[in-house]
Amino acid sequence: MTVVRVAAAAYGVDFLPDWAAYEAKIGSWVAEAANAGAELLVFPEYAALELVALLPPELHHDVLGMRPALQGLLPDFLNLHARLARQHGVCIVAGSFPVAEGNGYVNRAYTFTLDGTLTWQDKLLMTRFEAEEWQISPGEGVRVFALELRGGNTLRFGIATCYDSEFPAPARQMAEGGAELLLVPSFTGSRAGFTRVRVGSMARALEGQCYAVHTPLIADAPWSYALEDAVGRAAIYAPPDGGLPEDGIVAEGGWNESGWLIRDLDLALIRNVRADGHVLNWRDRVAAGERSTPAEVVGLGAGVGV
Template identity: 35%
Template sequence: MSNSLTVAAAQFEMREVDGFDAFARQVRGLLDRTDGADLVVLPELFTAALFTARPGWRADPVGELSRIADYTDDYGALFQDAARTRGQVIVAGSHLVRAPDGEGVHNTAFVFFPDGSVVRHVKTHIFPAEAGWGTGEGDILAPFRVGSVTVGVSICYETEIPEVATVLARKGAELIVSPSYTFTPAGFWRVRHCAQARAIENQVYVVHCPTTGDPGAPLSPGRGRSSVLGPCDTGFAPDGVLAEAAPDTQDVITARLDLDLLHENRRTGAATTHTDRRRRAPVYRDYAEELLAGL
């Protein structure tokens, strides 16, 4: 029997809402389109739509985006219930959460399981614009299991940092999920191209899921299109794209990931980068000082 995992990218469109209930209805409607998926991925900071729930929000500075952290309990309850009732593992994008020390916020990905358990990943490399929201950085890269598949989280800008995916792959990740929120086409393509590169160099699957929509200033618009990516090699699509959403709008895509094919590709593919990067580790040690300079 083939070892597989069915994944869905639920591309959320930010819209003005009058409260959490309206936001939750939109989320539930989107999730209803993911039936049959074992793992569902939502975008980075799609909860920014909750910034619009306060009357007069258009006059507020974007530096106050951290106030969406006030909805953390409601957000958690919504997705815990959804994971339980739907029987799915849900990577609920990411959300701003108050830092434990009370200083600022953390851009945190939550993974909700049907049994009620929750895994968190705090973004380790914030995009420069995030500093203006008082966002701190995490220090832990820890994959988790969905059935027999090992999954890592790489939030947006983290996907542009090769070391993040390298560590996750070294820890056994076969799938990397990349929620993102990019404000321009250039930003989207940076993450998308890097997601494809991470899939090739580590021989992993990547699910890239961007936030879309433009409620208006001071919120930045969300640009992009979700995709499920694999290595560009025999057995996969030549361009590595297994599925792709419509651009810049709400959409859902679903794909079945064949893990046996992935592992066979690591052994016998035309480009066995997963093995060859490890094989030449002695060379990298010779340049360890340059690789780690400034770290």
Template identity: 35%
Template structure:
């Protein structure tokens, strides 16, 4: 299975048609990749379609953006059908049940297939932007080539979501992300590599790049895409399948072989995935003593 992870700059558009043309151009340039992943909050460029007053309003712009959600979904569904792709759309601040959630929609040749909400909010999302944690539901997406789940940005820095997804059959975790600094990007990539190792799976990171100084939400972006594996049997020594040049507008491609995931989980030098579940079960009913030793 060939995947493509976008290093995606936040654009500025004069009208909706220009935005549609941009998205179509990206998908058209994705070669023969079967699954495409766009980054977290890549949809925020649609706020450029509103007045300058709305563009500067951190909360007001996501209120208005929900008026464009039908166009957003229709465009991605049409393009996925035209190019015969599975697309993880850039995450969208969806207003639902009286709150905003950070949602990644997944579309395919037959239309909308499902979504994954972000669980863990950053301080900016929670304290300044008013984005809330989504419903605690994890989705495993099944394709002809394998199964995948989504852990959006901060979510991949914690082990629980990826563990549950992989225990439910996922061989690939996609991690769309939006970070401002090298430190922020590094936290996501460190988390992604840890998830790849402990679950003996693939993890693909897609990040926003460059500046969009007109936007108070996604004004500064530092990022690079990468596709990781566990550093074990059949994989690169450091577990890096591919890594993009930071801050460059591009697709990053990699071919994923699910047979290698099954093999390393069965016959790897270590059995992180198997041991992860076994350790949890073994420790559930065990009392672990903590010692305080003064030196």
């Protein structure tokens, strides 16, 4: 079998009263996807910011002060997701968390294996809000995760968090490392922002001839400046070729509808397209790089200087 069942969360933020409510909510989400047979569960970027509700009220709008305060909740956050991964026998990519690292903070997406072991991918490229207001630092290094599937095959996937998906280089490095699935957890405050990540995800799926799974945060949270509004729809994209959808959209949920989007993804289709598609984007990446020389400016008119 070359099929993996993936659950993509359009995760709706709630103002939760205590840790028990958060634990119950995440437990319910994971149980729902696991009971539907999903092997890989993906939550959005900064879904962990829901925990800001548990901090003192004076920190709800303090984007710098909330960062160190959230670190006190991190051990319980990690233990909860590890326990749920073990309990249900699934791989969980948790909602990313602003984690203290060195002298600053990074945007970290933790991944929990079936036995509860954790690893992570840090976001590499910061949006203006992250860099200028929140002072979140870029992470270092690209990782590819190898997940052993129930049928005995191995799925290799990478995580291009939100803005990272808008650039070819990180996703290409993941594909070079064997990734056939790109996960794109996002937090976008407008339809324009969502569209940028959507277009980036579809472009990366086309370039790498791989699947891309887009998981958005959904929020109407005036109680926290860090959250406020978040919009989108869960979706799964693919290269439009060789038995895959002609519009490149495998599936998508409703706009701003919280819930799971669960689909079976056949890795054989991706492999066939890479080997014998109508076009061979993945093969031709080498030629594209070799033939992309510095641009020569050519004047088109007597008065145009070059």
